[in-house]
Amino acid sequence: MSAHHPPLAELYPHRHLLGIEGLQPNEIVALLDQAEAAVEISRQVEKKKAVLRGRTQINLFFEASTRTQSSFEIAGKRLGADVMNMSVASSSVKKGETLVDTAATLNAMHPDIIVVRHHAAGAVHLLAQKVGCSVVNAGDGAHEHPTQALLDALTIRRHKGGIAGLTVAICGDILHSRVARSNIILLNALGARVRVVAPSTLLPNGIAQMGVEVFQDMRKGLAGADIVMMLRLQRERMQGAFIPSVREYFRYYGLDRDKLAAAAADALVMHPGPMNRGVEIDPEIADGPQSLIREQVEMGVAVRMAVLEALAAHLPNK
């Protein structure tokens, strides 16, 4: 298929992937198309490509993450890279080194791609300014998580044939969610109608101007929706601070059969994981026929392969 298309370097003309913001719709589509090919590779017995052979990929995770980190690790290895995982516990950050010092140290090791997860919004941008290699944002604070939005879009596209015209309801802790921000930008760019559903305490200021319709009542927010995207509620938000209790949250904002019935009959349910069963989602729904949650994980590897391959096209060859 690539034979009929311009090279990936032209379709995705960026050195980094720092966010969905700033990407053109055709660039997003190019990554999704590339990811389709990666899905095929991942389903073969022989899963290796040589695109990143000889390249060094560092997964720099300042925040613990099993699924995103392993997904990037597998993606890099399938493309032939040498992948090193560096987590905060074993890093010198604990010894007081600043983020910029860490960047300089890593830079001296000549990595080709650094994948960064950080608890502070903007940290990945700062790091990208200080290193010479390509940088992928694997989540920075409550700002962006671009590969999650891409994998969500890929999953939706494979089931619904496209994104444009779909009604997507993003439900739960929008305020603290980087997944929500990346998805709002991406889904709007590809022509979906985006809704958010949450108690007002879990909505950021100015949400109505962020390209979404806002609902506090979940049944109204889900009415006729094609996609119901649930967000994880962080433990520390549960008790009394932003919502009164788990049981009240589940009553009004947990996705159960009753609330899901308000959505379109063929609505699909998504969750970026890890799930709190019985908090934001009823196990019956999470494991039910409308759930795409496990498929999202598979698409995660494919999307990350596509992103790494797109960045590889911009790596210097000498």
Place this chain on the structure above:
Amino acid sequence: MANPQSPILLTNARVIDPASGLDAPGSVLIENGRITAAGPAAQNQGAPEGTEVIDVAGAVVAPGLVDMGVTVGEPGAEHRETLASASQAAAAGGVTTIVTSPDTDPVIDDPALVDFVLRRARDTACVNVHPFAALTKGLSGEEMSEIGLLQEAGAVAFSNGHRSVTHAGIMRRLMTYARDFGALVVHHTEDPALAGAGVVNESLSASWKGLPASPREAEIIMVERDLRLAALTRGRYHAQSVSCSESTKAIARAKADGLDVTCGITVNHLTLNENDIGPYRTFFKMSPPLRSEDERQAMIAALADGTIDVIVSGHDPQDVETKRHPFAEAADGAIGLETLLAAGLRLVHSGEIGLATLLAAMTCNPARRLGLEAGRLAAGAPADVVVFDPDRPWVLDKTRLKSRSKNTPFEDARFSGEVLHTIVAGKIVTP
């Protein structure tokens, strides 16, 4: 189970319904627990077979009072007041609906406890009882309570009892979250850090008495903060008991700005001032403290111009053990259900307030704010009615009080205006 009662016709009455502006000679007909006709239109229209006709001889017939400032001791301090005894005190004072504070033991912060209060009230009380639920768990001011579930259980609004939520960030989230549920936040406005150990209004007389005093700013700052947060969150807000002119000025501005805010005052702060404390009389110790005469006058003006929406009794039963202490160590609070109307009528007799304004602040205004059906005499409304003679003199004899606690600031007071009958859901509950 529906209890078929014979219809009641109150004739020869001065019928006052503040909600509709009615104040005219007439009758009120009550059937099956509802008002079927009220005012001149109901006069000489006859009545169904078996109707009990009561000639009230020119007395006022008005909606039963709605008191949204009542503390009871049930559960946890039944020796001070039960729902039953509070309801009897209410009935004696012409109050047909009481709204109870959540600061009991345990605090009403769980749907099962709302249910408990409602069931106890159904089984033991002779007036309508609606609970406030706690705004924060345990009234700690830290964790928000289950506003949605508590509202479904029957809480009419959310209050932090006699404690203020001092953390502005938490208050913001409470007002924001409550707004999603259309829930009203009712707040006691006194900054505990600024009030400090103060037990009376900060003034010259407090200084001469040597009592630790609380400045008016302890209230004003909290009211102003809350109004800013109401503007930020667009939440529904009610200041439970204000006492300072700067507070009511701020509320008037907020109302003019279109915010969904209201405020109340206790009848004590309308009719008493700091000088009434006299020689350290602890029955006059309350929160907010009684203020200066200037402030009292300003409160009457704010009631007259509609800035103050609601008058409450501030009923807070305290037993001898909590009041028989040196002033600074005694508990706050005064009972007031039985004297709410009579004390309020003092303002009418002195010409400071019209009777309709007074009654509106005790009937339709609180009912409307809380979304209750009560507080009006319209056909179809619940037959909660008070019949009172506004001029009949009486002297308060504290041994005859129905309340289990006797901490009234009106001991031996002479009043003009006495309740003749209180009717709840079409049933005469007093005398």
